Amino acid sequence: MTSTPRTVSDVMTKTVVTVTPAADFKEIVTALELWKVTTIPVIEGEGHVVGVVSEADLLPKEEFHGHRPGMIEQMRLPSDTTKARSLRAEGLMTSPAVTIRADATLPQTARLMADRRIKRLPVVDADGTLKGIVSRADLLKIFLRTDDDLAAEVLREVVERLFPLSRPDIKIDVTHGVVTLTGHVRDAHLIPVATRLTQAVEGVVDVRCRLEST
Structure with missing residues (x-):
């Protein structure tokens, strides 16, 4: 009975900073700081999303800075210790990326973010091509x-x-x-x-x- 629900396409940011799997560690950190974002999609080819790199993916580099992870740490935190040794996005990124379609409703998107504890979601089409990005702040725009x-x-x-x-x-x-x-x-x-x-x-x-x- 009510009007058509607003969707991700109504609130998403269409201009998105991205990196390729070959992007090095410092390039990613620089992009995060320059664009004031916490997550960057990693794309291949014509914009196909293959993963995302977040601040959390980069922190193991600092966490294990100055010492080699011991055997117990490697067993307990295999992903973190691997990322601590990685130099490029392909080894740092979380893959496959959690994404959302542009026609998803805002409640659907909010639930996905809450369930997966994600702050930003790449918005993709049916082929997985990047179309934008949506953040928690974007979802709150509806209350404006x-x-x-x-x-x-x-x-x-x-x-x-x-x-x-x-x-x-x-x-x-x-x-x-x-x-x-x-x-x-x-x-x-x-x-x-x-x-x-x-x-x-x-x-x-x-x-x-x-x-x-x-």
């Missing part, structure tokens, strides 16, 4: 929608569709993203539906439904 914009969508997509006859008796107030619905409606069983659909409007922080049946 103005109160007037949210009120207009709640009116159009929820109130006018659920309560066409009761519409004049319903007031929609939005303050800092919190929607308050007050008034009287004819169909009491639709009140919880109105609450659920209003909460589903992207950018809504919370809903306070004070609708009553006549």
Whole structure:
């Protein structure tokens, strides 16, 4: 009933700094610092994503700086000790990369980031070609929608569709993203539906439904 959900393509950054598998350690560190990012996609050919290099992938170089990992460390942290010895992106990167499609919804993307504990996701097409990158901060952009914009969508997509006859008796107030619905409606069983659909409007922080049946 509500409007089309916003997707990754609505919020992603399309200009992405990348490196190739042959990029050396200092080149990667320089790119991270220059572009103020924490993760860089590693691409081959015409932009096919083969992995990502993050700050976490580079830290073992410092962690084991000045001493060779012992046998116990190599057994306990095989990936970290290997990365500590690596000089190029191909040995430092996490592969395969966790990616997302541009048509994924923002909740789907947020769940993937939370599940995999990832701050930034390369956005790829069906062939795995890089199209952009999306970060946690990008997902929060949806909450920058103005109160007037949210009120207009709640009116159009929820109130006018659920309560066409009761519409004049319903007031929609939005303050800092919190929607308050007050008034009287004819169909009491639709009140919880109105609450659920209003909460589903992207950018809504919370809903306070004070609708009553006549």
